[in-house]
Amino acid sequence: MPSREELLAFITENPDRAGKREISKAFGLKGGDRIWLKDLLREMQDEGLLKQKRRRLSRPGTLPRMVVLDIFSRDAEGGLLARPAEAEDEDGPVPIVSIRAQKSGGRTPPAGVGDRVLARVFPSEEEAGPAYTGRVMKVFEKRRRVVLGVFREMRDGTFRIEPVERRQPELTVDQEFRKDAKNGDLVEVEPLSQGRYGLPRAKVLEVVGSLTSEKAVSMIAIHAHEIPHVFPESVLKEAEAAKPATLEGREDWRKLPLVTIDPPDAKDHDDAVHAEPDQDEKNPGGVVVTVAIADVACYVRPDTALDREALNRGNSVYFPDRVVPMLPERISNDLCSLREGEARPALAVRMRFSSDGRKIGHSFHRVMMRSAARLSYEQAQAAVDGRPDDKTGPLLETVLRPLWNAYSVLKRGREAREPLELDLPERKIVLKSDGTVDRVVVPPRLDAHKLIEEFMIQANVAAAETLEAARQPLVYRVHDAPSLAKQESLREFLASLEISLAHGAALRPSQFNQILSRVEGTEQEQLVNEVVLRSQSQAIYARENIGHFGLNLRRYAHFTSPIRRYADLIVHRALITARKLGPDGLREQDEERLEEISALISATERRAMAAERETVDRLIAEHLAGRVNEEFSARISGVTKAGLFVLLPQYGADGFIPISSLGDDYYIFDEARHALVGQRSGSGYQLGDSVDVRLVEVAPLAGTMRFEMVSEPVRLPGSSRSFHKTKRGLARKQKRTNRPAGRGRRR
Structure with a gap:
């Protein structure tokens, strides 16, 4: 039997094969010995000697290969x-x-x-x-010598560049280098050689626009995160030279009435759907669902300029009124967009489902299709609800109702699968013509949205299953179960609400759903949804499959959006190779790089998410800059030792309340309950609380807002007026008594 030291040594030396099965095999453990090993490894995790991620054990502080x-x-x-x-x-x-x-x-x-x-x-x-x-x-793309700043005309007639990031120095611009920039314009500048005295000089390269416009605000995020946004000339030339695909080597599906259902402002359409009852007598009540996806692989070949740039970008980045695409418009909005009435190449999967929603078979096809109609979610939903228009009327009985009937079948399978069902509404910023914020709305969640989502999930599952069966390497979309540390933190929080979470056995999404259903309609509903979300791991791309916890699927791969995600393009190429659908599939040398590619596109995805979030924060901060000292309804969205983060539900924007501004009591951070609790009163503020706040400071460039609390603290369940006072806490309290009157208290 291996000792603890031997186990730690093996795990340290073998980070890529340190799962329980590999450890058992390495030490020759069988039967009851494996149970002993499982208990010992769990004990070592509880002691902090090991951590588990994606079914692999590692030492804390260690890195993957x-x-x-x-x-x-x-x-x-x-x-x-x-x-x-x-x-x-x-x-x-x-x-x-x-x-x-x-x-x-x-x-x-x-x-x-x-x-x-x-x-x-x-x-x-x-x-x-x-x-x-x-x-x-x-x-990754190297930092260029181009920086972003705000053009300022000074009182003495000189010109300065105010940096948008703290690490950038202030720059001065000579008259001949201002390039028609006006006071307050966001500009791209090139730093020039610095003289011996004074500020560094710069030359304006491009006027992005007014600082209050959406284009300017998104440009700050693009530069801050170094997102490639200008296609090299070689990439554009290659895209323009691309020729439309032909029918050679493809099945002719142009008469099949596939339709696209997208947001009304969508510019590219990469998926189309069709459904009909299954005619097989052995499958009564079953349906056949077809999902056709734009065939990007036939235009973007490995080792071309287009391919290298797509991998460098990793994915498209979506801002409120601007998209930084992964592929040039000639590819994304033209040759690969499944336009209504135009022949387009596609990679399609035809799936059969039983009446209870179980997938009982599928097949992949390389086809030439022609979209019968371009529909919006709202348009398709209205037709099914009894309000068809001139376009949807002729399609209602032959195309739309069969789609909705098929969705009702697939929904039974989804309900039986029990994926994680979090209720967290998404907000959308509506802009004015000048690019500034008009309003923030919560779009309705229609069955049309859910239909497309479930069809795409099943297509992704089919892709992963086909490639696994063919032993074809691929990039999976994986989502690990919550870590033990996050499970314990969630367990402590739920205990404060008198809700239990089982110990020991591996958690399943259904257990989280039971908790969410228990608080549905109560004051704790939003709070529990937020905390459960924070307990989840982040989904990533990986060559190794560990399944998708949130969707409760054993195997899952992104297949349905190759126009905007490089991961999907890899899966398309893998399918072409596995099913022998053409010469433009995944090559052996590409398969050897899948681990590298997975790490890269996971990083570009996180980069895009951060840039999108920061742009929204800056837009809302600019929108509210003229409303300082006004009061707003808010919800506490985060609790830290330093203070409270609050969300304005009307705008979907966050702000911060320093703990020093909360009042006369001495507030203590209660991590288990996600709360700040007054030491003397036992009253405080908890994650999810609805409160009234006052806006006191806005920094539009940084996208930050500072608030003051207006609502009084409330008595929290289980609070005690007496808290354990550590020496450190007493020392801070003693130090606080020497502060000038009016200073707040911080812990």
Whole structure:
């Protein structure tokens, strides 16, 4: 039987094969010994010696073999030092990686300080210095010498560039380099050589627009996150030279009445659907569902300029009134868009479902199709609800009702599967013609949305199943179960509401759904939904399959959006290879890079999400800048030792209330209950509480707002007037008594 030390050594030395099954095999454990091993590993996790992620065990503070790094400095000998771009959720020191020098003449361009890179890392053999060494596999787009700032005309007639990021210096611009920029314009500038005295000089390259316009605000996020937004000339030339696909090697599906159902303002259409009753007598009440997806693989071939740029971008980025696409418009909005009435190449899956919603078979086809109609969600829903228009009227009985009948069948399968059902409404910003915020709305969640969502989920499952059966390597979309630490934190929180969460056995989405249904319609509904969401892991792309916890699926791969996600393009190529559908599939050399590609596109996805969120924050901050000192209804969306984050439901925007401004009581952070509780009163504020707040400060460039609490604290269930006073807490209290009158209290 292996000792603890032997187990820790094996897990450290084998980060890619440190699951329970691999450990059992390595030490020759069988039968009852495996139960002993499982108990011991759980005990070591509880003690903090191990952590589990995606069914793999690792030591806290360790890194996977392939990781995205940010190079932040150099060591005493001039070598590069880097840290993981995405810090772990757990507390503790972030591992430092020493980057090995690149060989001259190598394929990977040299990296420098400030670059984000994809690297293969190895535990360092030296006792002193960084814990890891790394070898750069790919350098993300390097930081250009173009910076973003706000053009300001000073009283003395000079011109300055106000930086939009703290790390940027203030710049001065000469008259001949202002390029028609006006006071308050957001501009792209190129720093010039600096003289011996005064501020650094700069040259205006482009006037982006007024700082209050959406285009300018999204441009800040694009630059801050270094999102590639200008296609190289070689990529545009390649796109323009592309020729429409022909019928050769494809099945002719142009007479099948497939339809696209999208938002009304959609510019590209990459999925079309069709449904009909199954004519097989052995499947009474069953349906046949067809999902056709734009065949991007026939235009974007491996190792071309188009392919390299698509991988560099990873995905399209969506802002309120602007899209940074993964592919040029010639591809995304023209050749690959499933336009109404025009022949387009597609990769289609035809799926058969039994009357209880179980998928009983599927097949993939490379086809030429012609969309019978371009419909919006609202338009299709209105027709089914009895309000057809000139376009949907002729399609109602032959196309739309069969789609809705099929959805009712698939919904039975979804209900039996019991995926995680969180109720968190999404908000959409509606802009005025000048790009500023008009209003924020919560679009209705229609059956039309749910229909397309469920059809796409089933198509993604079919893709993963087909590739697994063919033993074809692919990129999975995986979602791990909540970590033990997050489970325990959630368990403590639910206990404060007298709701229990089972120990020991692996949690399933249905257990979370039972909790959510228990609080439905109560004051705690929004709070519990938020806390359950925060307990979940983040979905990523991976070559190794661990299933999708949230959807409660054993295998899942993104297949349905190759126009805007590189992961889907990889899956398309893998299907073409596995099903022998053409010469433009996934090559062996591409298969060897799937681990690298998975790490890269997971990072670009997180980058896009952060940029989209920050743009919304800046837009709302600018929208509310003229309403300082007004009161708003809000909900507490986050609780920290430093204070409260509040969400304005009307706008979907966050702000912060420092703990020092909460009042006379001494507030203590109760992590288990996600609350700040007054030491003397036992009253306080908890995550999910509805409160009234006053806006006191807005920083539009940063997208931040500061509020003051108007609502009085409330007595929290289970609160006690007496709290354990640590020496540290008493010392802080003693120090606080020496502060000037009017200063707040912080913990």
